[in-house]
Amino acid sequence: MEDMYVKPGNQEQGWNDPPQFSYGLQMAHGPQRNLLNKRAVPVIASGLGVPPTAPPSSNPLLPPPCGKAHSPLHPVHPPPDGVAAPPVGPMRSQREADSSQSAPDMEAVMLALNRALDACRKSVKDQVCNDVAKRLRLLEDSWESGRLSLPVRRRMDTLSQELQSGRWESADEVHRSLMVDHVTEVSQWMVGVKRLIAETRNLSPELLEPLFNLKEQVQDPVEPVQVTGSQS
Structure with missing residues (x-):
């Protein structure tokens, strides 16, 4: 449908300003709810029926266990000024939605x-x-x-x-x-x-x-x- 597209956020406020979803996308996806009263369930080891063992000590003075190395951290950098993050999935931009049909009478x-x-x-x-x-x-x-x-x-x-x-x-x-x-x-x-x-x-x-x-x-x-x- 032509009314299912994503409009870019307000670039004057900041690069991470959230995009604006069209009315069609809002109705298609439905309202998003955060279930804050949902009880957390502990993760059980597959096939054993017992919880996993406790992780090793996180003392920074001790060397890491053998065979394991700390993975380097990759900080997330914002995109260049004026460049918005592309939409994910089948969502289209407003320009693509505008050019999908001819002008009416x-x-x-x-x-x-x-x-x-x-x-x-x-x-x-x-x-x-x-x-x-x-x-x-x-x-x-x-x-x-x-x-x-x-x-x-x-x-x-x-x-x-x-x-x-x-x-x-x-x-x-x-x-x-x-x-x-x-x-x-x-x-x-x-x-x-x-x-x-x-x-x-x-x-x-x-x-x-x-x-x-x-x-x-x-x-x-x-x-x-x-x-x-x-x-x-």
Whole structure:
């Protein structure tokens, strides 16, 4: 998935600043817990059933046992300035996630959101609908002016498709991922999108029919009929 990536830490604070995991990786791995009340179990020697013998004396004045030598210590040095440690495992960088798909169509996204808003106007208060419309205009202006990054535009495309399919939980999940990963870009208008999802999911099937039919109209556009002139 494109939302499973690792963002670098704050390099201005220090080389060992921890990285920032995207919302998709946080949900995939789950919350990490430290079991502080777990009882420690002593290690038993394999096949003997008795604990291992005590180690030899650690007196620094005595020579080490025969056949054994102290292993040299290798201190860990930080990487050079400006170089972050690479991620481990299948996690991708944000740049790789950004280049995995093509740019979505703004008109298709806004058409789906506005179609959902039109369905809400028949049963939702005018004050709520007007506020949602105001937020959607902020979204469109930010998109047209180039202030939205490619991951934000892609996820909004996914959110609009989930709305057209009636998958409210998935649309709300995309909304939460945007608030976690790109809050500075979406904070001005995402509250309207969230309210739109909440109001649309409560509509009756009759009111949602124009929204659901929009997906079929986009997939199967009606070809214009060509009228040929009369032959003399």
